[in-house]
Amino acid sequence: MTATAQNRIEEDVWIPTCCGQCYCMCGIKVRRQKGVVTEIEGNADAPSGRGSICVKGIASSHLLYDPYRVNYPLKRTNPDKGLGVDPKFVRISWDEALDIIVEKLRECRERDPRGAYFQATTTQASEIRFGVIGFMKGFGTPNYWVSGGGLHCGNGAHFMNGIMHVAWSIIPDFAHCNYALNFGCSKGHGAGHVAVQNATQAADARFRGFKNIVFDPFQSAQASKAHEWIPIRVGTDGAMALGLVNSLLNEHRIYDAEYLMYKTNGPYLIRPWDGRYMRDKETDKPLVWDLIDNCPKVHNDDSVTRVEYEDEAHEVALTGSYDVDGVECRPAFDLLKEHVKKYTPQFVEKVTGVPAATVSRIAKEFGEAAEIGSTVTIETSMGPKRIPKRPVATHFFRGTQGHVNSGWTCLSVDMVNHIVGAADTYGAALGLGAAVGGGYEGTGKPYQIPYPCPDGLLVARTWVYDHVPYPMRVPKPPTRLDLHDMFPTSIYNAFVITSPRWNEILERFKIPYKPDVMINFGSNSVMTMGNAEAVTENFLKKFNFIFSFQLYVTEFEEAVADIVLPDACFLERFTPAVSFPSTFSHPQGEDDWGWSIRQPVVEPLHERRDFNVVMLDICKRLGIHGAYYKGLNDSIGIRYGGAMDERYKLVEDGSVEHSWEDICDRLLKDRFGEEHGLEHVRKKGVFTWPKRKEDVYWKWFNPSRVPVYFEYFIDSGEQISRLWDEYGGKDFFEIDWSRFKALADWYPCPSHTETSPEYDMFAFYWRAVMHCNSMTQQNPYLDECSQEDPYVYAVQIHKDTAAVKGITDGDHVWLENPQGHRVKGWVALTDGIEPHHLAVAAVAGHWGNYMPIAKGKGTFFNDLVEMDLPHTDPLTFNQDICCRVKIYKAD
């Protein structure tokens, strides 16, 4: 593998692996000439990317060889921690570093292993499946955190998309979609999951006449390519979506009755007194009203069930009122239809700024473009099958869901799809990453076919995290430092851990241990969560000991790390599963499945070591490697679609020490057969197998329904609030339990209700194509591109607004929020932004001393993000990332 000195003279090889600049993990080929990585291109063999990569991937040689990389372990000698504190790092040996770390972990384990807290980056979504999960299970801690990922981009979106599409996100079936409503997301235009592939697909779609209508406060990349750009006030997408639902249902009367009857809980009869399902007395199953037999039936009675489109069944009621044992019940759809009436075009205009006529027009265009009733025949593994063709889709992601109304906004935007039956069928909104598959023919793994719960609703068989989106976990007395076992409707929260009363909260909620050791893998949570001071003082400084695997010394390590370990980057390590279980790299559509791996293109430079190799080493030193292996054996069965075969399982009694390469090899052989281990798969960097068409368009092949009426939120809300009250939680936080209800609504953010005329601008951040998370401004190639671009490092403001405020192009300015937090930037004037908005790109504005290329570039928007409950969605605990600010010139 490693070039010998002799070979280097002539060497010119291309090595297939996967990029790691973001979480899309496109397949790449890396050129190594004379032992030096010189070029990176896409790998045409990999379904993730199919030969294309983005600007970040191409620029990766500077990441590998950056002289500012952490190249040897560092120890903090200044016991003081905090923003602006000089850590006084000294270089130490790996032996010393590991001795200290293992000792601290051992002490932590003796006090209480749950005091260990793992914090990880979202970009290396596959690496954490092993080093993090295995360690947590082996060590015995439930505490895990992904910093900004989740808070800013996931709580709402992944949860809701998991409920509705058994995927993390939704995306138009670009190959066949004709008309899409894009709610301010960059999918297909440079960012988001499956970024590059979606960009290729979106470009092809544009070329053939696909129309993308973009709702966005500014001329983003997607808005600039749109068929129509509709400026919208930030954080109001949910109101717009409900306006579209109302217009479709009550104004234009366009909806897909067949889809609603057989694929949603729209026909489920609802008890009038508490909003819950009317259930059959004997079976306890939800009831529907059979319009032919004129009686109630259980939801999955054969006479009222259509799994495949060609199946026949009696029609069931979607509207009206029906007597069930003397109780007048209405179908859920009828309640929804009535509920959304208040979202008139006029109301929507007031909230969003979009003209009423536009709301009505877009709804009509969307409804008509859906071609309700049309079908297409596809070739499945069972022969030709007819399925609905619905060539429309709404889609959204971070910008739309990053608000106090996150959960309901996501559901509302997706609801528009379900009204017209445009979900997981031909041309429609598909789950991304594709999450339905029968597995490789030879082994049947990874198998991930969703199934219905007893109430008939969709359950994901394989899910990336313990937080399965549905069915709702019953809230438990908390054991986690963020109390998160109490909250089944979200993935993470920040308002607990960044509260200045965190210690008090832990005592009140009877958490019998305190934050002890934090293990950080690649995250810069000082910059990526919210207000840096709050995060550092209230959360990070509470830990006794923090060690961090990092590529650079970031603001996080500077502020709070005791030991920094030199991490190997994606060009320097093995990862046995990159595109699984990650949902970020599978393109939707009919292309093959691809199980990608990483392999080192060069041995780790200097004293860098692979995170997974080090974590294995730590586990061995602690004597917990057997439990670590058991943790992996168990989680692989769940996360990777099928239990481990006994032959390949890791030995759990601790008698064997598996090497990292051995673990990689066993996993691959277990999934794909003895002949398809590491040596085989590394030849192309990926193992592929064909996708069945019925797995691409799975809706009309699966017996599951999805909710348009979220009946079980009522139970969840009651359970959580009851448990919360047992601890007297409202002494700390008044959570708005009214959000736990069955029907969607739009709620304003603090930015919408701010009354002070001084804070007259709406500020938000957007994704620039050359940046991901917080590290990329340090890459001088990417920094140079950013400086070429007129907007990436600037604060965008409408030129007329600027003129009124006496601000000119290039001026340095402050943005200050009502809480008194302010950030600095420089201004770019534009016509391409709603005049009351300000746009800032990326997680930028670095101030750290160890990333000099990144330092001072762009604006640190996140300092304006308040971490408190008023800026948190009560339903999903997503962070609110819009804010009102005043803008004024800096001296």
Added chain:
Amino acid sequence: MNQTQSLSAGQPSFLELSMPRYGMVIDLKRCYGCYACVMACKVKNHTPPGVFWSRILKGEAGTYPNVVRQALPVLCMQCDEPSCMEVCPTGATVKLDNGIVIVEKDKCMGCKYCMMACPYGARYSVDKWESYFPDGLELSPYEEFAKQAWEERSGIGVATKCDFCRDRIAEGRDPACVEACPANARTFGDLDDPESEVSILIKKYRGEVLNPEFGNKPKVYYLAPR
């Protein structure tokens, strides 16, 4: 057919007919301004800071809310009547039979007249090679490689420019910027072949060049963002 006779008769010779006349088409409907082309060129050609043989200009037109931002990828237009060649005092800049305009660096005296003459701003000259890490640090193996590659192939103190990745074309590949584009917005081929993809795109979608009034007869065509 006698080549000399046919040339003097003003008709294309058999040899000339068989040589492609290379050009490029950039589809502005497909392009979303992602900089992959910029970076692919930079990495493949090891261009130092500030040198962009492939570049993206970003413009904005209209008044809110009727505004469009447009990315415009630009590069050397490989003109059929290049201003650079016209002014070059040493004959270092030549147009090859396949239409690609190159600089023979050993003949270039670094007068930069061509840089001033090029109306598309496509030429760059590097007086002193610079690292991307401006702190006087030891060069990384990558930058050592890049410096050597630049000095050998493109040179210090001389004019440099895009050459349509001549070396890749010789291997039957497309230029780096064309291969790299995720949107498949760039197409490369023979403008004299009416069946080539570039010719068909230009005809079907009314491809136009930038600033035809300069009179350079550029060979990079743009499809409007229709």
